[in-house]
Amino acid sequence: MQTQKVIDHIVSWLKDYAIKANVKGYVIGVSGGVDSGVVSTLCAMTGLEVLLLEMPIRQKEDQVNRAQDHIEDLKKRFPNVEGKTVNLTPVFETFEDTVHDHVEGRWSNNLALANTRSRFRMLTLYYFGQLHGLLVCGTGNKVEDFGIGFYTKYGDGGVDVSPIADLYKTEIYELAKELSLIESIQKAIPTDGLWDAERTDEDQIGATYPELEKIQKEYGTKTADDYEGRDKEVYLIFDRMNKAAQHKINPIPICDIPEEWRD
Template sequence: MKTEKVATHIISWLKDYAEKSNIKGFVIGVSGGIDSALTSTLCAKTGFPTLCVEMPIHQAQSHVTRAEDHIKQLKVRYNNVSEVRVDLTGMYEGLKSVVPQLPNTPKEELSLANTRARLRMTTLYYFAGLHSYVVAGTGNKVEDFGVGFYTKYGDGGVDLSPIADLMKSEVYELAAYLKVPNSIQIAKPTDGLFGDNRTDEDQIGASYDELEWAMKEQDAGKNEADFSGRNQEVFKIYENMHKLNQHKMLPIPVCEIPAAIK
């Protein structure tokens, strides 16, 4: 990848979008992970106001520290960067207290995890509305178009996606070029939605390097029978998630009424 040219292209694309759409700036949820760190840096480099929003919900201190360090570094480097911290723990617990639950079941655990992401999306759009900003998404290509590893109408609810055509390895390459803090570059990827130490790899069953490989092989027309051993296992994981999460990647189905009966 021609890293410098890719960075310049994304920054120019963001600036062009902002100017043509007459929006005043960008708002990004900053989690302490590599994707949000890269996205917020790219937005900051446009020169447009860039609001970094921390939204902890029972968040691990290591995630909080990384997010704070990144935002602090951005504010030193770019005078168009501002920050706000909204602790959503109380709101999350309040919602839990009024909805029916199936305690200690996998479905409840997943529903609550997705609820965290959707509370954060709502918060980002609150600030976007206040300031006439747009919400910049932080999903990469493997997550958004490969395995669908994001929450529908949560972190998937955005106005534009600056890094969604970058593989995870390219995210790391660009982040290193743009001097994202090393603590973020070396941290294991995690969505932080479950309140424990599980990583993305723990949830998916494969690393991002493996998923990138599988995505490229599927795009090349390969199928599960073309592989054996770990490669076959990874390809099956990728293929199953890709099929299962098509509802996130495709437009919402619309029931079209035949003209003859309207």
């Protein structure tokens, strides 16, 4: 990949989009992962106003430390960058206690509650975005957004722009190196940070990003019968998740009303 050309292209795209939208810049949620690290750096390079929000919800200490270190690093490198920490743990726990009495079974660790964390962060990003005249910049990559739908609908999927959604995870690591992100982020194991117990993306998906990328590049031209061994296992994972995620990947369906009924 021609890394520097890709970087220059995205930075120019981000700057042009913000100017045409008549906004001051971007607000980005920083998690301590490589995707948000790369996106926030690209936004900083536009020279526009950039607000980085770290929004912990019972977050692991290493994730918090990486996010804070990255924010401080960007603030030193770019005078247009500001950072804030908004602790959403009390908000989340109030919600958790509120819904507790209305559900049965293992409510504390279910996916619905995990996705709520992401949606609280989306609300926070849009609050500060509107407050400061900034657009919410997404951090989803190509596998997450258009392959397996590994994101929360109206959570981290609720954004104004998606500058790295056409890049695979392995390509984003190339950008991270070229952009001189702090070493801890370049080496961070991908995780969505939505669970109390440590769950990496690979733990949840059952495959690595390089394995998924291989399948995505061939998806639609090959079937499960074209693979064997581990490749077939990953194909079946990708196929299952892709089909289940169509409600995220495709636009919201609209029920069209025949024009003759309007008379």
